[in-house]
Amino acid sequence: MAFRGTIKPSANFNASADAEALKKAMKGLGTDEDAILQLLTARSNSQRQEIKATYKTLFGKDLINDLKGELGGKFETLIVALMTAPLAYDVTCLRNAIKGAGTDEKVLVEILASRTPQQVKEIIAAYRQEYDDNLEEDVAGDTSGHFKRLLVILLQANRQTGIQQDKITSDAQALFKAGEEKFGTDEQSFVTILGNRSAEHLREVFSAYMKMTGYEMEESIKRETSGALRDLLLAVVKCARSVPAYFAETLYYAMKGLGTDDNTLIRVMASRSEVDMLDIRKEFRRLFPCSLHSMIKGDTGGDYRKALLLLCGGDDA
Template sequence: MGNFHPTIRHHHDFDPERDAKKIHKACKGLGTDEKAIIEVLANRSSDQRQEVKQKYKAMYGKVLSPLFIIIYIYIYIVQRYLTQHCFEQEDLQFYCRYIEFHTIVRLLISFTLFQQIRNIKASYKRLFDRDLEDDVKSDTSGYFKKILVSLLQANRDEGLEIDERRAGEDAQRLYEAGQARWGTEESEFNVILATRNYMQLRAIFKAYEILHGKNIEDVIKNETSGNLKSAYLTIVQCTKDCQAYFAKKLYKAMKGAGTDEDTLIRIIVTRAEIDLETIKQKYLELYKKSLADAVKSDTSGDFGKLLIALLH
C-alpha cells in the first residue's frame, strides 16, 4: 500500500486552554483573525482538536462543533462561517449535512484502514446524531449502495499474506462475472473488492491480466458505469498505488483554467494526518514540480494559506 508519512503530527507544545482562548479571541469583535485560526487548525492533530473543542465548551459554554468534523472542515470554516458568529451549531447543521454526506461517500471508497472508517462513522454520528450506514442506504441505490455498505462494515482482511491459488480463482470469478457473460454480475466484484486484503487484490489483478490478457481497470470501464464504475476504479487505483492515485487527483484538480477546490480540500485535509508527505513526494516524482508550489500558484487568500499550512 506504500508508505504513510503525514504532514500533521501531534503538536509538541500543545495547550488546549491556550488554543481555546486564541480561537475565542480570533472570533470576537467586528473582524476575524483568520491567521490565528489557521495556525491552530492546521497544526493540531485530530485528537488535539478534540481537546480544544472540549476545553472551549468548558470555558465559554459554547460548542465548537466544526472541530470534530474530521473531513475537510477547515477551509469551509475559514471561508464561510468564521465571520458569521462562528461555531454556532444550528447555523452549520444543514450545510454540513449536505457537504458531509456527498464528500464522505467519495472518501469512504478511498480509505484503506479500518480505523479511518470507524472514525468517519463515529464523527458522523456525533455531529448529526444519525447513522452513516442508514443515510447511505436511503441516499444511494443498486450495487453502488451495496459496495458502500460493504466498505462501512470494515470487514476487509488487513493482512499482508498472498494466496496465489486463490488469486487465480478470484481472477476467474471476476472474468466469469464480467467479460465472459452478457451483462455484469456486480455482486462478485463487490465481494472481492470489499473483502480481500490489498496485497491479495494486487495478486488478483496480476492474475487476471495473465489469464485473460486484459487490465482490470479496462474491464471495469467496459463492464460498469456511473458511480459504481468510479467506486470500483478508486478501489483498484488505491490498491495499486494509493499515493499516486491522490497525486494524480490533485494534479487534475489544478489542471486547466479552473480549480476544483472541493477535491483540493478533500485530499489535502483528509490525508494530512495519514500520508500527505508521501503524496507530496509522489507528486514531485510524477510532475517535476512541488505540490506546495502548484497549490500556491493555483489558489489565493485564506483558502490558499490554509492549504499551504497543511502541506508543511
C-alpha cells in the first residue's frame, strides 16, 4: 500500500541531537514553541518515541511531562497527541471517552467505525494491558440500546471479507424492509448488516439499495434513526464508502459554524497524519468549497495553527 501520509520519517535522524534540541527549547525563561513544533512535525511517530526514550536516558526526565510543564492549551494537547504512539493514543482516547463525566459518543463512533478489524483487535489487547479492563464490557456498561449493540458488534472485529454475491440483493431488501417500507424502523437489521459485512460488500449493497429505493443509504438512515445510533450507522456507511472522505467530513464539521471542536480536530490531524492525510485533503477539496489548509488557517491561531498546517502538509487551493 502506498504511503498517503503527510508526515514522513526524517532522513538523517539523530535521537540524541533532537532530545538536546528539545531540552534547549524548554530551558530558561520562555519556551521556544516554534523550535518544538518544527522539530516534532518533521519526525515520524516512531522517531518521536525514540526521542522520548533518549530524553529520559540523557536527562532522567519524562519528555511529555516536561512539554506539558512548558506548553499550554490546545497546542499542548496537540503536541502530547503527536508524542503518543498511535495505538496508545486510540486506547487513551477511548478510555477518556468512557471514563470521563458522561460518555463522549463522538470518540467511540469515530474510532470504532474507522479502524480495521485488525486495528480493533490490537486496541482491545492494548486496552486490557494498560487498564486491566475489558474494553467491550466498559463500552457496554456505558452505552445502551442499538447503539450499544452495534458498538459491541464492531468490537468483535469479525467482519466478513470480500463480496458475497448471493447476499447483495437480499441485504438491500432487508434494509429496505427494515426502514423505508415499514412504519417504525427495525434497527436491528441495520445494526446486523452494517456491522458484519465487509466494506466492499456494503458498497455493492448501497448501490443495489439505491436502484431499488431511489434513496442513498445515508438518506434513509437520517430519516429512520436518530441520536447516537444514527451517528454511528452513518459513520459505518461513510467509512465503508471511503475512510478519507469520512475524515474530511469530520474535519469540516469540526471547524464549521460557531466555535471549533478542537478535540476532534486534534484527534484526526494527529492520528491520520501518517496514514491518509493526502487522501483526506483531496476528498476535502472535492466535497467542500475550500481546502483543508485554508479552513485550518481561518479557524485556528498561533503555534497551534502552525503545527496543524504542518501536519496538513500543503494547500490544495
